Amino acid sequence: MATNIEIETLFKSNYAVMHRLASMLLHDGESAHDIVHDVFTSLMDKDTSGSVDTPYLLSSVRNRCLNRLRDIDVRERFKRLYIFCNNEADECDDWPDENLLEILAHCEDWLPPKCSRVFCMRFREEMKTDEIASELGMGERMVFKHLRHALDILRLKLNQNG
Template identity: 30%
Template sequence: MQPEEFIDQINRKQMPAFRELFGSFYRYLVLYAMRYVRQQEVSEDIVQEVFIAIWESDKKYNSYHGFRAFLYDSVKNRCLNYLKHQEVERRHAEILLQEQDEEDEDHRLMREEMYRALHRAVDELPERCRQVFKLHLQGKKNEEIAQMLELSVETVKTQKKKAMYFLRERLGRLYYLLMILNIIDL
């Protein structure tokens, strides 16, 4: 097909011209895109998007050389847009990770402060009550605590209730937060 006929058919959206466009330019445009994005699949997608844009466009082309330059410029611009988009996504991901790290650090500091407050309050408990409650915090069951401290199970339950009442009074709202976080329970 002669260059003038080719441009005329492209302008009139004739399928034979688009088949020739694909056959003549696709491989070269993909290689050209690869110089920018360095990914075969992305390069192929970009070239296909350019072809689709030409098909859907009402733009009229005046010359074969102008059309050819337009193809390469379109591929280059789409590659640059792709790279800009990738950079924006990378920066966004970095910001999210940084925010997550800061949030994790804030949570860690809050949790440490809650534990310190809890342990200070536990240290104020009477001796027997403190022993029972510390074993409870270690995950021991009432029967285990009773056996370890040579107490009845009922005494262990009573001491735990006294400890919980004391902690509720001493810690105020923090007590309920500790319960919600499942740090302390009955």
């Protein structure tokens, strides 16, 4: 384990460059500050028998930033899908229109059975995702996955066929 004096010396000599790297990757000064402090906290907890140098610290910052961005991306995609599935159709009174329903009636043949069932329940029967999940005995997350898969397939088929 590194001594407090060694960690303090590393902190003073590398904090600015580590913070700058984290800020460039995250575009958020507070998160960058947290990431840098997490790296030094982990140094205090780990057995760092070898010498810890600047490249090691910068790699640690980069990896933690990439993990943070990945987590944010997953949460944002899930949030957007959730909002789409629960609000978009409800806010628009004329959606889906009859023309779209007619097209979608033929498109369901392209979907796997579970995706087709979830898709119909959501857009034809206008059920909420939690209602679909409870009726089919699956989690809401699985309902989202089936809807996303169905929408991807339909988007691809409709783009192919004009």
